[in-house]
Amino acid sequence: MAYRGLSEAGSHRLETVAGHAAGHASSTPSTTGSTDAWNEIRKAPGTRRQSYAAHDVIYFEGDDARHLYEIVSGAAMLYKLLPDGRRQVVEVLGPGDLFGFDMDDQHDCSAETLVSTTVLVFNRRDIQASSAAQSHLTRCALQQVCAMHDHAVLLGRKSAYERVASFLMRFVPNRGMAHCPGPKDENNDTGVVSLNMTRQEMADYLGLTIETVSRVISDMKRKGVIRLEKHDRVIINRICGLCQLTGTHAD
Amino acid sequence: MAYRGLSEAGSHRLETVAGHAAGHASSTPSTTGSTDAWNEIRKAPGTRRQSYAAHDVIYFEGDDARHLYEIVSGAAMLYKLLPDGRRQVVEVLGPGDLFGFDMDDQHDCSAETLVSTTVLVFNRRDIQASSAAQSHLTRCALQQVCAMHDHAVLLGRKSAYERVASFLMRFVPNRGMAHCPGPKDENNDTGVVSLNMTRQEMADYLGLTIETVSRVISDMKRKGVIRLEKHDRVIINRICGLCQLTGTHAD
DNA sequence: GGGCGAAGGTGATTTAGATCAAAGCGACAT
DNA sequence: ATGTCGCTTTGATCTAAATCACCTTCGCCC
16 A cells, blocks of 8 residues: 555544533534434344454455445544545544445545444445435435535635644534534633544645644644643643634634 | 625536537536436425526525425536635536535535526425435435545645646546546547636635636646637647646556 | 654745736626 | 726735654654
């Protein structure tokens, strides 16, 4: 596999100092409230459970798309490569997210775990047979379209600073959307985010270089917006403050 | 509507000098081979036909999403605005393409025609009722996800030159994909593309400025890759040559 | 516990593309 | 025809981010 920064680490679990229930805050599916019908499919005879170590490739772009995957625990990313090695991470996925449901019979992206991950592997045929499963799949696809729209705005129109801020906000639950409820506790608008992605992975997701990501993070630290522990654990000092930096909200 | 370059013109019909059947070459749905079941829905009592002039807004981001649209003829775009006026066009749609099927009950993008356009307007309820309709919708959504993945690569990792080349190739039918058949006629690898989008719309789609788009096009002209007639009609002198400039294919 | 390799940070420099500023050019209306 | 308005092109300049180069820090294994 032709690629510069091989082997990176990540996950996108989330915790909050403020003591929220640690929900899944990805802008992609999440689809936590899976239907009963979908639960049926989970138990279908063809369905199996599989575990991967961190940075394992689940499939490559161009592989036959015979299966469909749901993340049980862990995290994964989908990415595409250009022939000269440039990489774009197109989706970051967490528990409950579906992937591998490409249009054609070939996968349009490569899929790789960020951390050690367990997935459910479905047969495409089983899904096609059940209309309930279909409708679950449709919901996931539509949510992914919306997520991609937001990401297109980020990639096409946002500054490096705004991209990193948007990225961090992505993992803060119940905050940063159109009608943000604001901090629960007026005096403690903090949060802790475990990125568990390398700088290279973040860069490839945000359409930046590793150096730029690093610089922006350093600058946010310097400005007191965030604090770091262990490179991939970020303490957000004022969530609202960070949100202002995303560019998506009027001042 | 807060936006700098108001009122632009466009469409994305396509013709080829080489005399291909003038197919729809959009990387988005196209879904020409609509199923019989979908044809049923087209005739449902709640379904109506509506025409718009060029640059009419079909709906705004945030509007209640009560309907779903299919383009009969013409072209449209979906876009998002940042509060300071930056715009990102997230999709360009042609005949057969579906839009307005957002996850939530609010549209996540604004929709605007590029040229005078006729659409079919469906009730969301009708769609939800029919599982055949659902499956058509799923297909469209999945194709859109793939298209967005490609676009993410373009926005995140391609140079201005590569973006414009990719954009032009998008309208050349049966060419530029992974297994491109090459020119039918060895000595005549030309094509004519009617963009029918303004430079501003192209720029907002490609994540560039209007000046950069203009400069790249001028440069391609100078280098003999393309020829122009009337600003929005592009004659591609060597399709394979243009394809080499997209960055997606190994040299 | 020290050495090695991978990941992260930071400074100096370059550059692609943005921004700023004028002209061209067409289409339409007077 | 002539003026006007919007769009496009082109040139000059600026700048955000890339590139290049190097150093620091961390984790791991002998």
